[in-house]
Amino acid sequence: MTMNAPGGEAPPKLLVEGLCKRYGATTALDPTSLAVREGEFLTLLGPSGSGKTTLLQLICGLVDATEGRVVIDGRDQSRMPVHQRDIGLVFQHYALFPHLTVAENIAFPLKMRGRPSAEVAKRVDAALGMxxxxxxxxxxxxxxSGGQQQRVALARCFVYQPSIILMDEPLGALDKKLREHMQIEIKRLHRESGATIVYVTHDQEEALALSDRICLMNHARIEQLGSPREIYERPRTAFAADFIGISNIFRGTFATGASRIETPHGSFALPSDATPVGEGGALVVRPEHLRLGAADGGHVTGIVAEIVYAGSETRVIATLSEGATVTLRLQQGETVPELGQQIVAGWPRDKAVLVS
Ligand SMILES: Nc1ncnc2c1ncn2[C@@H]1O[C@H](COP(=O)(O)OP(=O)(O)OP(=O)(O)O)[C@@H](O)[C@H]1O
Ligand SMILES: [Mg+2]
Structure with missing residues (x-):
């Protein structure tokens, strides 16, 4: 059996097997399998409608699967009702009880579970502190404030120490600054609690900042699953390269086994570890690997259309033929070209990645 648990030895905390959801003619989730290890922070990342919420709802049992199983700690929980699963939920619209105070809101899940009041008081205090x-x-x-309410919602979830926590865009309603602050809070809560977290976002920066692994979703299925670094450095498809970070993507054709790809912008060397199969694909070059001047991977010629100064780096966007653009990321100290100037930008052969 090929499972995605890193290391592979310990049984996964959460195992999703062939889980699938159809609503009439709409497939919300194609049969999907995935293993999440104990204590892992896994992010489901993908565009709107790609099936992220559906997968989360199937895991917690808010929605019944068309097919497939959910196994937690080795036990099939597919038929178990939501409240009996050892799962905490945090949603984008954190429904706090308006008539209860902050402390009473946080105490609620403990009281529901009939915990003695001395324990409730102690745990609520600890959660408030957290x-x-x-x-x-x-x-x-x-x-x-919105951010404070969101923190109450987080405390209310962490307070009863569920071993799995599912979060669906919990920071979606917050402004950028607060979101970044809360990301650090969530990271810390994750570290301190040791909980296994499955987190949904469509913000790639958030996914990169938080996750042990990212499960990139597209069209109701998993596009690529891997560490942030793996997906950034070794994207398997043009979609993955485009969705995570900035990419220069050159589509083209080649013959099976060829060492070059022919694109509208030039003939480029394929990286030495690429195995070209079929009739074509795309070459991905990250902006930090493009430099002014030609190089052994290939080069393009363009006109500088935009220069974005961003402190530690300067981003240069150049227009190629037919409206295509490339982005270069120049480090401090490198010569920045002028607006309207014609430039040649090249990359080392093995810094490019061949994708389908
Ligand atoms: N109850 C439903 N009935 C019919 N179709 C549904 C239902 N729930 C979801 N879908 C469809 O399933 C697909 C996946 O939806 P889902 O909510 O999982 O997407 P998502 O990745 O969470 O998107 P977003 O980022 O917008 O929240 C969409 O095409 C959606 O329209
Ligand atoms: Mg959603």
Whole structure:
């Protein structure tokens, strides 16, 4: 059996086997298999409608699968109702109880589970401390900012220590600055709790910042599953290269076994480890590997259309023929060309990646 658990020895915390969901003629999720190891932070990343929420809902049992199984700690839980699974949920629209204070909101899941009041008080205190909200325990949700409400929702989930936590775009409603702050909070909560987290976002930067592995989804199926570095450095498809980070993508044709790809922008060397199969594909070159001047991988000629100064680097966008553009990322100290100037930009052969 080929499973995706890194290391592969310990049984996965969460195993999804051939899980699939159809709504009439719509396939929300094609049969999907995936293993998440204990304590892992796995992010489902993908465009709108790619099946992320559906997969999360199937894992927690909010939605019944058309086919497939959900196995947690080695036990098939496919038929188990939501509240009996050892799973915590945090959604984008964190529905706090408006008539309960912050402390009462956080105590709620513990009281539901009939925990003694001394334990409830202790755990609520600890959870409040974890999200730095001790001073606001007596406030009502309407008296809090969006970020504070979101932290209450996180505390309410972490407080009863579920071993798996599912989060569906929990930071979607927050502005960029607060989102970045909360990402650090979530990372810390993950580290301190040791929980296994499956996190949904369509923000690639968020996915890169948080995840042990990213499960990239597209059209109701997994496009690529791997560490952020693997997906960034070794994308398997043009979609993956385009979705994560900035990419220069040159589509073209080749013969099976060839060493070059013929594109509208030139004939380029395929990287030495590429195995060209079929009639064509695309060459991906990340902006940091493009340099002014020709190189052994290939080069393109373009006109500088935009220069974006970003402190530690300068991004240069040049227009090629037929409206295509390339992006270069120049480091401090490198000569930056002028707007409207014609440039040649090349890359080392083995910095390019061949994708389908
Ligand atoms: N209850 C439903 N009935 C019919 N189709 C549905 C239902 N729920 C989801 N779908 C369809 O299934 C597909 C996947 O939806 P899903 O909500 O999983 O996407 P998503 O990746 O979470 O997207 P987003 O980023 O917009 O939240 C979409 O095409 C959606 O329209
Ligand atoms: Mg969704």
């Amino acid at each position: 999200v730095h909200l001790g001073h606001l325990a007596a406030r009502f949700p309407r008296e809090l």
